Amino acid sequence: MVETSVQDLKPDQARELEEKMARIQESVAAPPILETARRVGRLMDGKISTLDEAMEALKAKMLRLTESADGLRGSTARKVVEVLSPSQSEGDMYSEMTARCTYMSETVMVFLDGTTRFADFFNEICMRFKGLKPGLFELKYSLPDYPSCALDSDLDMRLMFRSLAEFKRTSVDILVRICDFCANCVADGVQCSAAAAASSCVSVVSTVIDEPDYLGDFRPEDPKVYMSKQWREYIKCGDQKFRGGAVEFRQKLCMYAIEVGFVFVYVRNDKWRVIAECFNKLSEGCKWYINASLCPANNFFYIRQLNNVHTCSGVLRQQKHKLLSSTIVKTLINDEFRGNPSLKAHDIMDRLKNNYGLDITYRVAWKGKEKAMKELHGSDEDSYSMLT
Template sequence: MSKGSTSIPIFLLCNYNDCTFAIKIDRNVTYDQLLDKLCLKWDSLQFDNICLSYSLLGHPSCTLDNNEELELLLALVVHFDSKCTDVVVRGKNSTIDYGNLNKRLDYGEKESMLELEVCDIALSHDNNKSVNLSNRASTSSNKNSRLEVEEKKFEGVIVEFRNALSKFSIECGFEFIFVKNDTVRVTAQCLFRETKCCMWNIHGRVKNANGFFYIRKLNNVHTSGAEVCTMNHSRMSSDLVADLIVKGVRDNALTRPVHVVQDFKWGYGLRVSYHQAWLGVEKTKGDIFGDYLMSFNQLRWYVDVAKSCNPRGYIEFECDDTKRFKILFVIFHDSISGFNYCRHLLFLDGTFFKGRLRGNLLAATRKDGNQGFFLVCFGIVGSENQDNWHWFLEHLSTIVLAERNITFVLDCNLGLVEVLPKVFPTAFRAYCLYHLKMNLRHHLCGIFHGLKEKMITLFGKCAYAPTEETFHQCLVELKIECGLRVEKFLDDIPYDHWSNAYFQGQRFGEIRSNVAESFNSWVRKECHLPITKLIDSVRIKLMRKIAKKRELVNK
């Protein structure tokens, strides 16, 4: 360590897995020696897999990776006149990582909450009552920008001010109550005004001329005692959570409440209940993506616009007798024209919606010339049953040329297996080998694991056998090993639907429905959205995919 650093020892409060360990260091301690002490304390840590970060006033996540940064830590401690500092210890592959927090929920810089872009007020603690205020519009271009005392306005109107005031009270560790709180004015005072004679108060109102909220009066001196920041605060609400995570949810529709709880704990040092996090996520999704119920009302309008913009496409929308949504079928013109020049092979599958309202997304996909998947059509139904599959396949038959012998690759869904021969009597059906193996594994429940895996391997050999003779040799071996349980399973699936030796159609080496599963993964985020937003998001992704292919062809 350089002599420019202090020789006065300081204490590092190292926290790992909710356990804190104090280490005394001075200018003679190196970074490697610090890691050695940590490894001796916690056996689960490895010397080359430790990631350290420390916190100082206004900066809760500073990196500590080498000797130079350790020197800087000592210098900063002297600058802030502190005798100790908190150090977070974690493995480099830990799931709780500030870098991961930024990817999952981009709350902005992991600085003091007053410095976050989402925190829109900073009230000075000086006795001269000076005040700096910032609003969301002003911080969008510069995170450190502030409005001077003469401005004191919030363009987000009164809701923005309430959220900013709550953030400020949480950051500074004091409590307040509203004396007046309506649609045009807000007056708040310290909770201990009566008991401790603290005269802190703030008052503001909406200006009729422009609709902005202006602070008219502020006494920013607290006399109620020391300010203490804790993990719990009465002003932490679902509305405040929603205001803080709005950018992260916009970037990632799969944001889960458990992630929000974890991120607030490790990023801000605040405890948020799961219910508050869930409500915050739902409110944010409603503001960004629209309300789930209203989305169904917008669906009829969206279908009419889509038909007018894509007249050569095929979109069908039906409601039941009570005018409630029943089913939707969508296929775009590019998918129709492209399918006529591709292999006679279609993959059928369905996936669940994961939003507030449940349903299923049925899809028919194919492979393109680069072995990638290409969406042919999709439908939205209430559940995956015979009637809905029959309706979906009937509309699919209107765009598939009757003279073409199509091969369908599908899982063993009972509704689909029964309906497909009725709509496409001349088509060939190939059952996905992966799903058959999963069904066999479930059928052999209770058998020794090693024997069960051997049975599944023999079943795969039967499916891949190129000739009938080889197929029956493998089949005899399979039945000898397991007996009646396998025979009962095989009786329900005809050989010509799953074995290469007996299959009559052309499936071009496709024995699994991986393409359909790839599509389900492709729309995984969209399945969390309201129905109208979901359809439009799939359309946009498909257009981008086609445009990208066109660019590759034109190079």
């Protein structure tokens, strides 16, 4: 088995391995055989064994021992093959898997295997997403307990496959994200690592499409970065504090879920403790979980437990979100409403669409305006009570 599975063993190595495995088999078979031989002509267990009886017993035991020793030898050989021939055991690791690549609000599926090079995968991303400039974005993927793993080289590709095999996953979510430092590098005339990796993609495009006489100085527009991008940083790690207590924590948790693209449900929700789980926990067994509570010493809210990795398939930013409430709308328009109290509901809808990439109904926009007006001027009941 070893000789047929491991091709690069030298003759002396194979011979030495064979001798050691034979000694293993002998160590299993020898003690019971010697014990049977000692019983001949001796009084043991109230009976004297004859030579014929001992031979029959010895024959039966030898057959059983041979079978068990062969089994042990075969299992040992298989373990040796796994150690000496890692390429055999890594075959499953390099099987084909699916990468769900998300850029802004669009997701495409890409098939990968262990032979996929990073440059080829990078070129595929460039071609699949329209308006994406090579060198101005970075790739991130998530694993359990590791929500933001970098992907920018062939080594990272191999490590990603190995990690996915260890977690027994056949798919991975990859985030295509515009990075500010790449944009600064390009503006300063410096090529960063991501831009260098994309050079092959740039060269391919330049050799195929060369129409300056027809297109003039046309350049594809930069993808729009919405003001909600910073919401991704609202929930980061354990022990993170929120000075506004439970109210601030709930609102930032909702805004974080809107930007990342998932829905959660409250397990407990009061002014002392908030516990939330992913909406897909029951249907897909998603592990995302957060637990935050009040610190009586300073009345701040602190994240006590956080598993910020989604194992479900429902993480995708959308323009409409059920957690986008009128309270969040009020927070977003507060400053503008103070300078322009005549702001209409349709104006609010347009601003959230253009600045945040989010769609809300007329009712949500109107209620958000009413809450902003109440916070600025107070309620009618408060005004009447002041007059009386």
